[in-house]
Amino acid sequence: SANIDYQKVLNQIQQEFADIHPSGKVASYIPELAKVPSDKFGMHLYDLEGNNYNFGDSNERFSIQSISKVFTLALAMKVVGDDLWNRVGVEPSGDPFNSLSQLENDSGIPRNPYINAGALVVADVLVSYFTNPKAALLAFLHEITGDSSIDFDTTVAASEQAEGYRNYAMVNYLKSFGNIENDVEKVLDFYFHQCSIAMSCRELAQAFIIFANHGTVLDSDREFLTGRQVKRINALMQTCGFYDEAGEFSFEVGLPGKSGVGGGIVAVNPYHYAVAVWSPPLNPKGNSALGMAALERLTTLTGFSIF
Numbered sequence: 016s017a018n019i020d021y022q023k024v025l026n027q028i029q030q031e032f033a034d035i036h037p038s039g040k041v042a043s044y045i046p047e048l049a050k051v052p053s054d055k056f057g058m059h060l061y062d063l064e065g066n067n068y069n070f071g072d073s074n075e076r077f078s079i080q081s082i083s084k085v086f087t088l089a090l091a092m093k094v095v096g097d098d099l100w101n102r103v104g105v106e107p108s109g110d111p112f113n114s115l116s117q118l119e120n121d122s123g124i125p126r127n128p129y130i131n132a133g134a135l136v137v138a139d140v141l142v143s144y145f146t147n148p149k150a151a152l153l154a155f156l157h158e159i160t161g162d163s164s165i166d167f168d169t170t171v172a173a174s175e176q177a178e179g180y181r182n183y184a185m186v187n188y189l190k191s192f193g194n195i196e197n198d199v200e201k202v203l204d205f206y207f208h209q210c211s212i213a214m215s216c217r218e219l220a221q222a223f224i225i226f227a228n229h230g231t232v233l234d235s236d237r238e239f240l241t242g243r244q245v246k247r248i249n250a251l252m253q254t255c256g257f258y259d260e261a262g263e264f265s266f267e268v269g270l271p272g273k274s275g276v277g278g279g280i281v282a283v284n285p286y287h288y289a290v291a292v293w294s295p296p297l298n299p300k301g302n303s304a305l306g307m308a309a310l311e312r313l314t315t316l317t318g319f320s321i322f
């Protein structure tokens with residue numbers, strides 16, 4: 016990848032989409048997301064040589080939402096190891112992110128850690144392990160980014176709780192199968208906070224570089240995850256990172272990635288770069304419409320995906 020001019024490619028992507036009003040609708044289930052301007056658009060690519068390339072609103076923080084599921088999975092794998100896989104599966108669900116239906120036949124074992132059901136089980140694991148799980152999650156993010164200003168948006172978290180009927184149903188249903196150890200309120204409080212974390216495209220690309228770099232922070236020998244763990248986190252992003260659109264994202268973009276309803280998407284080109292894009296309008300599957308299109312252009316214009 017050394018001979019690819021990433022800034023030129025990003026400039027071209029910005030230009031190509033400059034006059035396109037993305038189809039889709041900004042998430043509206045809480046007012047904090049509904050009021051984010053739909054024309055925000057930014058992208059940031061961080062490569063293994065430590066170079067930064069970007070355009071647009073790449074330094075503005077937004078609600079990372081389900082992108083946080085990658086961070087919590089990484090932390091849970093670190094602290095409990097392979098025991099985690101007794102409680103959550105590794106298969107794509109082919110269903111929407113907030114679906115409850117498969118849990119009935121699967122005896123309360125979520126298909127994977129990136130749908131809400133699976134992320135709630137991962138949240139429960141962290142609530143069991145840490146005395147202060149919220150502080151532990153922030154500490155992990157501060158360590159991998161070197162930026163201690165990354166924080167929860169407590170207004171977003173409170174709204175998530177006020178409107179979180181389906182997540183309440185999900186965690187209660189999981190608990191009825193014995194797959195939640197803690198008080199449901201504690202698990203949901205942690206989950207709503209993880210979803211509320213605010214980060215920019217730059218910060219997300221810099222945080223995700225460990226998934227492109229064998230689990231090690233760039234320019235350091237601090238290994239946060241083993242190569243085997245990173246392989247698994249990335250494999251799950253490839254197969255499950257976009258819910259019932261995981262196949263389409265793989266088909267169009269050809270990179271492991273993870274989306275959130277705040278309109279962010281982060282993708283990883285292992286051993287080469289991490290890239291984040293933000294555009295709030297979502298397609299019917301709950302993924303950023305313009306974000307997916309921009310990443311399709313990135314791998315097409317560079318002729319470089321994992322495939």
Ligand code: GLN
Binds near residue numbers: 274277
């Ligand atoms: N807070 C949202 C929820 O739990 C996150 C979903 C998402 O980003 N896909 O419903």
